[in-house]
Structure formats: C-alpha cells, structure tokens
Amino acid sequence: xxSVTQMEGPVTLSEEAFLTINCTYTATGYPSLFxxxxxxxEGLQLLLKATKADDKGSNxxxxxxxxxxxxxxxxxxxxxxxxxxxxxxxxxxxxxxxFKTIFGAGTRLFVKA
Amino acid sequence: DVKVTxxxxxxxxxxxxxxxxxxxxxxxxxxxxxxRQDPGLGLRLIYFSYDVxxxxxxxxxxxxxxxxxxxxxxxxxxxxxxxxxTSMYLCASSSSGLAGGVPNNEQFFGPGTRLTVL
Numbered sequence: 001x002x003s004v005t006q007m008e009g010p011v012t013l014s015e016e017a018f019l020t021i022n023c024t025y026t027a028t029g030y031p032s033l034f035x036x037x038x039x040x041x042e043g044l045q046l047l048l049k050a051t052k053a054d055d056k057g058s059n060x061x062x063x064x065x066x067x068x069x070x071x072x073x074x075x076x077x078x079x080x081x082x083x084x085x086x087x088x089x090x091x092x093x094x095x096x097x098x099f100k101t102i103f104g105a106g107t108r109l110f111v112k113a
Numbered sequence: 114d115v116k117v118t119x120x121x122x123x124x125x126x127x128x129x130x131x132x133x134x135x136x137x138x139x140x141x142x143x144x145x146x147x148x149r150q151d152p153g154l155g156l157r158l159i160y161f162s163y164d165v166x167x168x169x170x171x172x173x174x175x176x177x178x179x180x181x182x183x184x185x186x187x188x189x190x191x192x193x194x195x196x197x198x199t200s201m202y203l204c205a206s207s208s209s210g211l212a213g214g215v216p217n218n219e220q221f222f223g224p225g226t227r228l229t230v231l
Contacts, residue, residue, distance in 0.1 A: 032218050043117070043203055043222030044156075089155065093218040100171070101146075101220055105155040 002027040006090045006104035013080055014112050021075040021107050023064075023090035031092040033057075033066055033073040034101070038087045047075075047088070085111045116140075117223040119204055125229045132191040134226050136204030143209040145187035146220065147171075147179060150201040162187055163209070194230045202226045 006023040013019060025033065032051045036044040048057030053068035062077045073090060090104040120135035136145065144163050148156040148171075158171030160179040168179050176198060180188045187206075191198055205220040 034219070036220075036222075041224075043224045044205075044220075045222065046219050049219065100158060100161065101218065103156040105153060 002031070002092060002094065002102045004090050004092055004102050004104040006088075006107055008105070009087075009108040010110055011107060012110045012112065015082055016079045017111075019075070019077040019080045019084075019109070021088055021090075021109070023073045023075065023104060025071050025073065025090075025092050025102075027071075027092055027094065027102075029094060030068075031094050033064070034091040034093070035062070035064055035073070035075050036089040036091060036103075038089065038106070040086070044089060080109070080111045082111045082113050085109055117204060117206055117221050119202075119223040119226050121226050122224060123227050123229075125231065126191075126194050127231055128195060130194050130230075132194050132228065132230075134189040134191075134202055134204075134228070136187045136189070136206075136223055137185055138187075138206040138221070139185065140206060140208070140221065141184065142206035142221070143184075144207045145181065146205040146207075147177075147187065147189045148203045148205065149173070150203055150225070156203065159189065194228075196230050198228065199230045200228060202228055 003026045034049045035047040037047045038044045048059040050057040050066035056065045064073050064075045087106045087108045089106045093101045117138045146161040147159045162168045162181040178190045203225045204223040207220045
C-alpha cells in the first residue's frame with residue numbers, strides 16, 4: 001500500500017542554519033504531495049504542496065520539489081528561525097480513487113536562539 | 114477565515130464511559146476525517162465521510178463509531194472508553210473540488226482534543 005517515510009527527529013538547529021527534512025514515498029500512480037506543520041498546541045496546517053513531477057512547492061521560505069525518479073519530497077529552508085520550531089509532516093494523497101491522505105510519522109524541529 | 118472547530122480542547126473520562134467528540138466545519142466541505150495522533154506514530158485515520166450519512170472505516174476503526182447527520186458536522190463516538198484510547202484526536206475536512214485540474218485534497222484541521230481515559 002501507499003506509505004510515507006520521513007526522517008526521525010528531533011532535529012535541533014541554531015537560528016539561521018540550513019534545514020533539510022527528508023521524505024520519501026511509495027504510491028501507485030501520481031499522487032499529490034504535501035508538507036503540513038503543527039505548531040505547539042495547534043492542529044496541522046498546510047505548509048506547501050506539489051501536484052505533479054518536478055513541481056516545486058514553496059511558502060514562508062520553505063521549499064520542496066516533487067522528484068518522481070527518486071520518489072522524494074524533501075523539505076528545505078535556507079535560514080531557520082526560532083518561530084519555525086514545530087512538528088513537520090510529509091503526506092501524500094492519490095489523485096484518483098479517493099480522498100485519503102497518508103501521513104508520515106512527523107519530524108520535530110527545535111531551533112535555538 | 115475558514116475554520117474547523119472541535120467541541121473540547123481537553124477531556125478527561127473514566128473507563129467504560131461513552132464519549133462524544135464533535136467537529137464542525139464552515140467551508141461547505143464534502144469530506145471529513147477523524148484521526149488520532151500518538152507520539153512516533155504520526156496521524157492514523159479512524160473514520161472518514163465523503164457525504165452526509167456516509168462513512169468509511171479508516172485504518173484503526175475498532176472501538177470507535179461516527180455520525181454525520183449534517184454536512185458541516187462529524188461526530189466521533191467512543192462506545193466504551195478504554196485507557197488505550199488516551200490520545201490526541203484531530204478532525205479535518207477537505208473539498209472534493211478540483212484545483213488546477215487535479216483534486217484539491219488539502220485538508221483543514223481543527224485544534225485537536227486531548228482525551229485522557231482514566
């Protein structure tokens with residue numbers, strides 16, 4: 001079945017450091033790919049998405065590129081801030097046959113001042 | 114501002130009690146979902162609904178039931194709460210519409226209900 005694997009956390013970085021959170025997926029067909037973020041005490045919210053191969057999603061300085069050849073959707077940010085401390089979830093949804101979204105286990109990010 | 118609201122942020126119940134978790138969305142979305150979130154396990158789908166009075170089992174439906182009598186409201190029911198149902202419960206909704214020719218599929222989440230069963 002479909003699945004999403006993302007790097008285990010926690011990830012601890014200093015402010016202004018470069019961030020990469022790896023995400024790989026297994027799915028039939030051409031799913032849409034998402035990164036959601038969960039700030040402390042809140043539900044998840046969409047950070048960015050990509051719906052086809054080679055698309056780049058971007059938002060708030062974060063980027064991820066849909067790589068079909070490597071089945072990956074790694075999240076990157078050039079300079080993290082303390083306010084980026086959160087849990088990040090990679091997810092996929094098939095574009096045919098239903099509305100279910102498969103989530104990765106989440107990666108907790110701590111950014112130190 | 115679009116919104117998904119959940120009836121309680123924190124709930125404490127006793128083993129064997131019947132528990133109702135309510136979720137309401139104001140976006141006229143067709144699809145609604147209930148997840149539980151546990152450390153190291155991410156989000157696991159309990160039930161979902163793609164229309165009024167319709168429901169589908171997710172990956173972990175045992176011990177739960179749902180009700181969707183109105184489009185905007187999706188209720189999760191624990192018939193007889195047990196300690197292993199202590200968790201964070203998240204409700205979400207999504208549209209069945211298209212964006213750029215593909216299903217939109219973005220899910221909008223409520224703030225969550227942290228349920229403790231003693």
